[in-house]
Amino acid sequence: RAMELPPGHFPAARAAAAAVGYLRYLRGGPGSGLQLRQLRRARRQDIDGVGHKYYLELELEDVLDKDRTVSCTAEVLYHLGSNTSAPDVQLTVQGELRSTEEADKEFYNRIRSLEKEFVAENIPDSHGNVPPELEPIHLLAWAASGYVIWQNSMENTKFHLAQVKHVKQVKRNDEDLQFDFVILLHEMVSQEVLPWEVTLLWHPQRGARVPQSRAAPAGS
Amino acid sequence: TINPELTNAFSQPLLSLPLTTPISCRHQVLRIKTKNEEEVKQLQLLESLEHLQLDFWINPSAPALPVDVRIPAASVQAVKAFLESQGIQYSILIEDLQDVLDKEKQDMDESAQRQRSTSSFDFGAYHTLEDINAELDHLASEYSFVEKIQIGESYEKRPLYVLKFSTGGSKRPAIWLDAGIHSREWVTQASALWIANKIASDYGTDESITSLLDRMDLFLLPVANPDGFVYTHTSNRMWRKTRSKIPGSVCVGVDPNRNWDAGFGGPGASNNPCSESYHGPSANSEVEVKSVVDFIKNHGNFKAFLTLHSYSQLLMYPYGYKCTRPDDYAELESLGRAAASSIRSLYGTTFQVGTICKTIYQASGGSIDWSYDNGIKYSYAFELRDTGRYGFLLPANQILPAAKETWLGLKKIMEHVRDKSS
Numbered sequence: 001r002a003m004e005l006p007p008g009h010f011p012a013a014r015a016a017a018a019a020v021g022y023l024r025y026l027r028g029g030p031g032s033g034l035q036l037r038q039l040r041r042a043r044r045q046d047i048d049g050v051g052h053k054y055y056l057e058l059e060l061e062d063v064l065d066k067d068r069t070v071s072c073t074a075e076v077l078y079h080l081g082s083n084t085s086a087p088d089v090q091l092t093v094q095g096e097l098r099s100t101e102e103a104d105k106e107f108y109n110r111i112r113s114l115e116k117e118f119v120a121e122n123i124p125d126s127h128g129n130v131p132p133e134l135e136p137i138h139l140l141a142w143a144a145s146g147y148v149i150w151q152n153s154m155e156n157t158k159f160h161l162a163q164v165k166h167v168k169q170v171k172r173n174d175e176d177l178q179f180d181f182v183i184l185l186h187e188m189v190s191q192e193v194l195p196w197e198v199t200l201l202w203h204p205q206r207g208a209r210v211p212q213s214r215a216a217p218a219g220s
Numbered sequence: 221t222i223n224p225e226l227t228n229a230f231s232q233p234l235l236s237l238p239l240t241t242p243i244s245c246r247h248q249v250l251r252i253k254t255k256n257e258e259e260v261k262q263l264q265l266l267e268s269l270e271h272l273q274l275d276f277w278i279n280p281s282a283p284a285l286p287v288d289v290r291i292p293a294a295s296v297q298a299v300k301a302f303l304e305s306q307g308i309q310y311s312i313l314i315e316d317l318q319d320v321l322d323k324e325k326q327d328m329d330e331s332a333q334r335q336r337s338t339s340s341f342d343f344g345a346y347h348t349l350e351d352i353n354a355e356l357d358h359l360a361s362e363y364s365f366v367e368k369i370q371i372g373e374s375y376e377k378r379p380l381y382v383l384k385f386s387t388g389g390s391k392r393p394a395i396w397l398d399a400g401i402h403s404r405e406w407v408t409q410a411s412a413l414w415i416a417n418k419i420a421s422d423y424g425t426d427e428s429i430t431s432l433l434d435r436m437d438l439f440l441l442p443v444a445n446p447d448g449f450v451y452t453h454t455s456n457r458m459w460r461k462t463r464s465k466i467p468g469s470v471c472v473g474v475d476p477n478r479n480w481d482a483g484f485g486g487p488g489a490s491n492n493p494c495s496e497s498y499h500g501p502s503a504n505s506e507v508e509v510k511s512v513v514d515f516i517k518n519h520g521n522f523k524a525f526l527t528l529h530s531y532s533q534l535l536m537y538p539y540g541y542k543c544t545r546p547d548d549y550a551e552l553e554s555l556g557r558a559a560a561s562s563i564r565s566l567y568g569t570t571f572q573v574g575t576i577c578k579t580i581y582q583a584s585g586g587s588i589d590w591s592y593d594n595g596i597k598y599s600y601a602f603e604l605r606d607t608g609r610y611g612f613l614l615p616a617n618q619i620l621p622a623a624k625e626t627w628l629g630l631k632k633i634m635e636h637v638r639d640k641s642s
Contacts (some may be wrong), residue, residue: 010580017608035609038570063609126457127346128615145494159606162458184458186611188532189581191475191496193458 002043002055012042014158015054019074019150021159022089023060028208030136030145031103032062045214051080052155064096065220070095078155104204107136111169111177118169118179128213137167137179144200147210153172165195176201182216229529231587246293249314252303260306272299292481335445343414344620346406349378349450352443356414363420364431372440372511375464378446380511383416385438387423391521393460393641395634396596397475398441398512399634401476401587402460405417407604407614408528411623413440417626422424430635435642436523439515445476445508446565460496462506463515469493474500479509483592484585484589499585513590524598524637525591526630531611532580533571534603535560535629538592541584548597555636556600559629566625569605576601598637602626 001080005012016039024034036042041057052113070093077088083138111118123138124130145161153159181198194214254260263280266272272295277288291299303310314320341347341355360368367384374380379642386392399405399412419438422429432438443449447463461473472496478489481503482614485491489499504510516522537552539545546552554572563571572579576586580603587600605614605622 006578008574009578033609036607098510124613124615126452126613128610128618130611130615160611162611163613186458190490191460193496 001054001059002023002045005042005055005183006053007013007039007042008022010158012054014155015042015076015078016056016058016074017089017158017160018087018150018153019056019058019072019076019089021146021153023072023074023091023093024142024146025144025150025208025210026091026146027097027200028139028146029104029204030107030140031064033139033142034060034097037061037069047077051078053077060093062070065098067210068098069191071099078153084171087153089150095149101204103136104130108177108204114169117171119167121164121166123164123167135180138164140179140181140200141167141181143202143208144179144181144198144210144213145185145196147208148183148185148196148198148213152215156189160188162185162186162193164218171198176203176206185206221402231404245294246496247290248293248296248312249277249288250299250303250310251285251313251316252280252289253309253311254280255309256283256497259283259306262306262308266299266302274299277614282584290317297459305335319515327462339412339416342452343410343417343617343623346410346619347413348453349443351408351445352378352413353381356442359383359416359420362422365423366416366420371515372507374445375445375462375506375572376447376506378450379506380441380446381443382515383440385419385423385433385440385441387433389437391519392435392437393521393523394437394439394519394526395437395637396441396516396589396591397520397526397528398444398629400442401444401508401527402529403445403452404458404460404612405528405530406452406612407530407619407622409443410442410451410619411528411604411626413626414620414623415630416440416442418623421431428631428635432638436634436638438634441512444512447508448473448518460499461506464506466493466498466501471498473583474498474506476506477507477587478583479503479506480484480513480585480587480590482586482589483584486541488540488581488583489585497583503585509587512587516591516596517594522596524592524600524633525596526599526612526633527587527600527601528626530533530614531606532603532607533569533605534601534606535563535571535573536576536588536601536603538575538589538599540582540586541589543575543577543582545575546592552598552600555598555633558636559600559632562632563625563630566623569621569625572628592593598633600633602629 038059043055045053054076056074059069060070060072072093075090078086121136123134133210141164149159162184164183168180170178173179179200183196185194195215198213199211222465260280260283273292275290280287356368360366365387369384370379370381371382373382399408419429423433448459452461461475465474475497478497480498485499485501490497535556560571560573588601592599
């Protein structure tokens with residue numbers, strides 16, 4: 001009952017983008033940045049009274065280690081008639097991704113040892129530059145935006161992180177690092193560039209969490 | 221021994237020159253030919269008289285060797301008189317040193333300018349509109365078959381410059397190529413510049429380009445939306461639309477790729493002026509669009525219409541305003557695949573091929589739909605690198621790879637058009 005979809009057409013591509021957003025939130029960190037190398041196969045099933053379910057076979061790569069790819073199967077369920085609930089995403093990653101333990105620990109210790117709270121803006125800049133020391137923050141922004149993208153994806157949207165406008169570290173009493181981001185999301189179908197405020201917590205063992213996020217108020 | 225005549229001849233103080241006089245004004249350079257040791261000694265004494273400020277370029281050392289000396293204007297007459305009184309032969313090597321220096325500086329300036337004009341435009345960097353326009357001028361002046369023409373003005377009165385590549389004939393069948401209609405897509409304007417230079421410099425040596433331009437003309441509009449482009453530099457890097465004021469709205473700008481007369485106002489375009497895909501009050505309301513439409517219609521002999529966008533790595537043909545296939549679907553799909561294959565051959569970059577409506581979204585009022593429905597069969601829209609990692613903010617170090625691979629795809633299409641059009 002599942003219909004085969006051409007991987008090069010937009011319905012499958014949009015579902016893949018939602019799945020990758022979720023994956024970045026789940027697995028993202030300062031030392032790893034997962035992106036879609038290729039969408040190998042896609043099928044869609046219309047479930048009466050429930051919604052549309054996409055079955056995807058993805059090939060992923062880490063932007064920091066492009067020689068290696070990893071396969072992933074994903075199921076993305078868009079709930080019927082709902083503009084308020086996030087799609088359900090189930091992922092299975094086959095094989096091992098590069099270990100980022102060392103890089104994570106090094107980044108964690110570096111930020112924890114800063115006297116002043118870390119601040120940066122415009123990542124990348126207008127010319128696409130990301131200074132090497134800002135790449136880990138860029139990748140954490142991917143994790144943060146991955147959450148927002150997953151939560152806000154619908155069958156007629158396709159989001160990408162366009163730019164990190166601003167990031168500010170907030171020192172905490174517990175073990176987590178906290179970064180407050182203002183990110184710009186590019187939505188492909190409407191072509192809008194939408195500012196979002198996202199708070200990200202991150203810890204080398206506990207990974208990324210987004211306790212709060214909101215579309216930035218008009219005029220910001 | 222001090223020669224008394226020597227001392228007498230030069231006992232007068234130097235005429236004092238105003239401080240503003242350039243040091244070399246009317247200085248002369250003499251070449252002195254000494255006949256014997258005695259004359260050499262005379263010159264060595266002359267050398268020792270510091271108040272004369274003589275500058276020996278070749279010092280007196282032996283009778284057989286010439287002595288070259290620069291003499292300040294004030295000392296020239298006195299030194300000449302002395303040499304003549306001693307019977308020492310001399311000739312004037314440089315009549316007026318300032319002249320020589322002036323000419324030398326002029327030569328250097330011209331050389332530096334040639335250096336700048338031939339090699340200094342960095343195609344692997346992002347540039348301002350001013351710099352791009354200067355490079356268009358340079359290309360037009362450097363190549364006899366390249367001409368810069370103005371096809372209109374933007375809303376804010378900036379010229380719309382097109383490079384015309386034509387090796388002759390009269391209104392030969394032509395190819396249209398534009399970039400930057402959406403101003404934030406910076407890799408497209410940058411790639412267009414590289415492509416312009418590539419075509420111009422390879423004509424005569426590259427067989428494909430040469431046979432193409434020997435039979436067809438090419439018109440290239442590298443910055444189709446100059447107002448938006450300037451705005452991305454000065455105010456908002458993410459600006460997409462034109463900068464036209466919309467009556468009754470606080471919002472500015474129309475999506476120039478929803479403003480063409482092809483399914484205008486239909487699905488996939490917004491009627492909200494504040495939207496990024498606002499189609500505008502009417503088809504061709506944007507002067508940036510109307511100028512191109514008028515130019516192409518007046519020319520009447522275009523065979524291909526190619527437009528560059530970013531990002532997503534797609535190679536698309538009509539239609540966008542409707543999801544039915546164009547009549548020439550089979551040929552356009554096949555040629556598109558061949559072009560994508562050429563693109564991939566360089567760096568492995570994959571472009572998806574298909575109609576706009578199936579590949580990206582339904583979108584009305586688009587340029588290649590207009591061109592196709594107006595008889596220009598080979599109508600393609602490219603979405604260049606990347607697929608979202610950097611998006612609009614593609615690092616400058618990817619400009620050249622993007623331009624080069626895109627060029628291979630364009631060339632494949634142009635070669636096919638050439639073969640079918642002549």
